[in-house]
Amino acid sequence: xxxVVNGEAEELISDCxxxxxxxxxxxxxxxxxxxxxxxxxxxxxxxxxxxxTDDRLEILIFMGGG
Amino acid sequence: MxxxxxxxxxxxxxxxxxGVNLRSRLLVGTGKFSSHEIVPRVLEASCAQVITMALRRVxxxxxxxxILNYLxxxxxxxPNTSGARTADEAVRIARLAKAAGCGNWxxxxxxQDQRYLMPDNWETLLATExxxxxxxxVLPYMSPDLGTAKRLQEAGAAAIMPLGxxxxxxxxxxxxxxxxxxxxxxxLPIIVDAGIGRPSExxxxxxxGAAAVLVNTAIAxxxxxxxxxxxxxxxxxxxxxxxxAGPGDRRIEAAASSPLTGFLQEA
Amino acid sequence: MFYEQITKWQHRLPESSWASYSAADxxxxxxxxxxxxxxxxxxxxPAALAYLEPMAKKAQAITLRNFGHTIGLFTPLYxxxxxxxxxxxxxxxxxxxxxxxxxxxxxxxxEGEAISSTGLQHLLxxxxxxxxxxxxxxxxxxVRALRPMFASLGLEVYPLSTEEYRRLFEAGIDSVTxxxxxxxxxxxxxxxxxxxxxxxxxxxxAPARACEAGISSVNIGALLGLxxxxxxxxxxxxxxxxxxxxxxxxxxxxxxxxxxPYAGSFTSSAAPVTDEALVQIILAYRLFLPRVGLALSTRxxxxxxxxxxxxxxxxxxxxSLTSVGGYSETDNVGSxxxxxxxxxxxxxVVQMIRAKGYLPxxxxxxxxxxxxxxxx
Numbered sequence: 065x066x067x068v069v070n071g072e073a074e075e076l077i078s079d080c081x082x083x084x085x086x087x088x089x090x091x092x093x094x095x096x097x098x099x100x101x102x103x104x105x106x107x108x109x110x111x112x113x114x115x116x117t118d119d120r121l122e123i124l125i126f127m128g129g130g
Numbered sequence: 131m132x133x134x135x136x137x138x139x140x141x142x143x144x145x146x147x148x149g150v151n152l153r154s155r156l157l158v159g160t161g162k163f164s165s166h167e168i169v170p171r172v173l174e175a176s177c178a179q180v181i182t183m184a185l186r187r188v189x190x191x192x193x194x195x196x197i198l199n200y201l202x203x204x205x206x207x208x209p210n211t212s213g214a215r216t217a218d219e220a221v222r223i224a225r226l227a228k229a230a231g232c233g234n235w236x237x238x239x240x241x242q243d244q245r246y247l248m249p250d251n252w253e254t255l256l257a258t259e260x261x262x263x264x265x266x267x268v269l270p271y272m273s274p275d276l277g278t279a280k281r282l283q284e285a286g287a288a289a290i291m292p293l294g295x296x297x298x299x300x301x302x303x304x305x306x307x308x309x310x311x312x313x314x315x316x317x318l319p320i321i322v323d324a325g326i327g328r329p330s331e332x333x334x335x336x337x338x339g340a341a342a343v344l345v346n347t348a349i350a351x352x353x354x355x356x357x358x359x360x361x362x363x364x365x366x367x368x369x370x371x372x373x374x375a376g377p378g379d380r381r382i383e384a385a386a387s388s389p390l391t392g393f394l395q396e397a
Numbered sequence: 398m399f400y401e402q403i404t405k406w407q408h409r410l411p412e413s414s415w416a417s418y419s420a421a422d423x424x425x426x427x428x429x430x431x432x433x434x435x436x437x438x439x440x441x442x443p444a445a446l447a448y449l450e451p452m453a454k455k456a457q458a459i460t461l462r463n464f465g466h467t468i469g470l471f472t473p474l475y476x477x478x479x480x481x482x483x484x485x486x487x488x489x490x491x492x493x494x495x496x497x498x499x500x501x502x503x504x505x506x507x508e509g510e511a512i513s514s515t516g517l518q519h520l521l522x523x524x525x526x527x528x529x530x531x532x533x534x535x536x537x538x539x540v541r542a543l544r545p546m547f548a549s550l551g552l553e554v555y556p557l558s559t560e561e562y563r564r565l566f567e568a569g570i571d572s573v574t575x576x577x578x579x580x581x582x583x584x585x586x587x588x589x590x591x592x593x594x595x596x597x598x599x600x601x602x603a604p605a606r607a608c609e610a611g612i613s614s615v616n617i618g619a620l621l622g623l624x625x626x627x628x629x630x631x632x633x634x635x636x637x638x639x640x641x642x643x644x645x646x647x648x649x650x651x652x653x654x655x656x657x658p659y660a661g662s663f664t665s666s667a668a669p670v671t672d673e674a675l676v677q678i679i680l681a682y683r684l685f686l687p688r689v690g691l692a693l694s695t696r697x698x699x700x701x702x703x704x705x706x707x708x709x710x711x712x713x714x715x716x717s718l719t720s721v722g723g724y725s726e727t728d729n730v731g732s733x734x735x736x737x738x739x740x741x742x743x744x745x746v747v748q749m750i751r752a753k754g755y756l757p758x759x760x761x762x763x764x765x766x767x768x769x770x771x772x773x
Contacts, residue, residue: 123188126185128162
């Protein structure tokens with residue numbers, strides 16, 4: 065199924081939770097932020113939120129800034 | 131030298147913002163560094179307690195490092211909303227930052243002008259109003275306009291952050307007169323942010339009565355960022371001490387005659 | 398409310414310790430660019446008397462930068478002198494046997510024509526305090542009658558409500574003058590034994606109400622000499638500062654009337670305001686408030702007015718009468734409020750201003766709210 069992550073299309077082969085997606089891409093979990101379909105998804109929900117077709121994800125982390 | 135620094139007691143002169151007593155009046159940004167590794171040493175040399183950072187999309191292709199891994203334990207995180215072009219975007223970024231669990235402070239930075247990176251005062255005001263309502267400690271970065279600053283104060287901003295000169299320009303206090311007016315008229319901490327290029331400029335801002343300064347580019351792009359951070363720390367302290375000590379008297383010129391008030395003796 | 402400022406400073410303002418300030422304190426204040434209230438205290442203290450010339454130089458330079466060489470001209474028109482107050486220092490005191498009268502609208506128009514033929518475009522309208530004889534409705538009628546003739550109409554009457562100010566603003570008033578007389582509550586009660594003017598607080602907050610109603614400029618001040626002039630000058634300046642800060646769109650000015658001979662027998666127990674004191678007050682006002690207007694009336698003599706002009710004054714009244722009517726050849730002339738010391742005609746005052754190197758301005762206001770706007 066196809067979802068959108070950070071504005072780009074991403075193909076998912078099998079069922080996947082948000083947490084699994086992050087782990088697959090080696091994203092440091094600490095202080096990453098996830099927005100699912102425009103709503104903030106709290107960390108505690110990542111492991112039991114299954115991704116659906118056409119879901120839009122924004123995954124952000126803190127970078128250096130002024 | 132260290133003994134001299136240690137003997138300076140500014141503990142009574144803390145800066146109270148957002149419910150916290152800050153000992154350091156130097157805020158440091160974490161952008162533009164050559165690597166994340168140097169950041170902890172820079173922050174340690176600066177003795178900064180409030181550190182800014184930005185929220186960005188993760189890039190799958192390149193391995194991502196979270197800046198938070200490099201920050202000392204007891205710092206206050208001040209995420210900025212850089213990237214936001216409108217109030218709505220700034221509000222969204224602020225909520226995301228809060229959800230990431232790094233406290234409720236936020237620096238509002240809304241820029242529509244990509245050439246000079248001048249902040250949009252109007253959108254900044256709208257974002258401030260909304261985020262104050264949501265319980266954030268809001269520090270708006272703005273172009274030094276008295277009218278906007280008054281409205282930001284009324285909206286509940288915790289401080290006002292006027293720019294000294296455009297972001298990254300390192301040109302010092304080009305807006306000095308306007309900042310002076312804000313310091314005179316707005317009963318909130320005025321934190322000069324953006325454009326401070328040298329330690330002397332940070333000292334100058336503090337001497338004028340600024341509550342604090344925020345420095346990023348000048349440290350990150352110095353040849354020796356750790357040493358520059360230390361220089362800024364000392365400059366901010368020196369400027370603050372100079373302000374507290376009060377300026378010396380200047381000689382009043384004696385007048386040989388009294389052309390304007392002489393008539394009082396003639397009667 | 399401005400009263401909060403007064404209570405805050407009452408504890409801090411030295412009673413008999415004005416003498417505690419030294420020459421060094423004055424020099425430190427004169428070296429500052431922006432003055433705070435505590436600096437104003439120093440400038441009003443006896444120690445500043447030795448520094449009048451340097452204060453004057455600085456005041457003149459500031460006035461020149463902010464106002465140029467312009468001196469605005471205006472004159473008062475007393476519409477009525479019926480009064481229910483018993484202010485001990487005033488000719489219009491309800492108990493005084495004076496000729497009371499009130500101008501009819503026809504007479505108002507005649508007076509207006511006489512005044513505007515001198516070229517004056519800023520007219521200040523005054524009445525005594527009597528809601529029956531000269532209430533807001535009467536004032537409004539006069540304002541509407543005079544509006545086509547003058548670029549700017551000001552009102553110096555008893556304190557009104559915000560709504561009343563708003564209605565008069567809509568009728569054509571752009572400026573309100575109201576003197577607190579004295580900011581000292583005890584003296585205030587003593588000199589206002591009876592009548593609505595007894596209400597210190599209602600009067601105190603009236604300028605702010607006028608600002609809220611949309612008035613474009615306010616003129617305030619104390620009647621110097623009624624009470625301790627140092628304190629009254631301090632609070633007058635603080636009041637102006639308060640209005641400037643809270644109503645940034647309003648032009649604020651201060652007047653410096655000194656107690657003058659009038660019909661009655663009151664003598665103030667406070668120290669008289671000497672010429673030096675008046676100079677000190679004007680200079681202190683200018684240094685503390687670089688952008689406030691300073692208005693001088695014809696209470697002062699011609700020589701005094703000429704000498705004070707370069708010290709920071711920005712507005713002068715000219716060709717004034719403080720009787721009711723009298724500008725035109727009408728019979729209805731009520732008694733005057735106080736003696737005028739400078740009786741020079743408008744052309745003579747204009748000549749004096751020019752001789753001192755200043756530019757007399759008959760009109761610096763354009764009334765945009767009328768189709769037949771005067772002043773363009």
